[in-house]
């Protein structure tokens with residue numbers, strides 16, 4: 077509690093140490109309790125201007141605190157225009173209202189074009205994702221998209237980015253009154269689970285795991301694995317290393333083994 081007061085209810089959710097909060101680029105959040113109700117707000121979303129430093133964050137927090145105490149928070153949501161019918165129109169509104177404020181706005185726009193132009197399998201005449209009524213986008217449509225992306229070799233990381241974007245948009249749409257439900261949930265349960273991602277920088281947690289990997293490999297693969305563990309190079313980089321002049325015996329041996337791995341017939 078003391079630390080909250082010291083920070084004026086301001087905090088960050090990034091993994092940076094607290095002492096770096098004044099300098100790091102991550103967003104400020106604001107906690108406040110008033111008359112038994114907790115307010116946990118993102119200052120970025122509440123402010124009508126960018127929050128770039130701690131002073132601006134404090135000023136915005138003061139404004140919010142005053143509004144809450146005066147019973148003027150939240151401001152009533154503006155009524156949603158009734159003209160939104162298709163996913164494409166909804167996506168345009170999201171891009172204009174939210175996407176343009178995000179650092180990922182340009183790439184989101186590209187992703188949404190892919191969604192819009194995706195022809196739903198089995199539809200005749202063909203129906204594009206973007207032409208579906210936004211309220212009618214079904215779990216199955218999203219699964220069809222995911223299948224199609226997998227088939228052309230998109231990685232789980234890329235596919236998850238797409239799904240997270242869509243999920244975020246539908247949640248926003250519910251808050252703003254554009255849609256009544258999200259295909260990502262059945263009741264309160266998540267209906268779509270994200271693909272499993274392979275961590276890019278997974279490390280061995282125990283020394284003996286590394287040894288077990290080395291022991292399990294044949295002599296050629298073993299040399300490559302040792303070189304990779306020692307240098308953190310990718311396999312392609314290891315296999316394309318130059319001659320090895322000036323390198324120690326162990327390295328020259330490794331490289332000669334690597335070369336024979338690359339061209340086993342030689």
Ligand SMILES: [Zn+2]
Nearest residue numbers: 090092100102
């Ligand atoms: Zn940070």
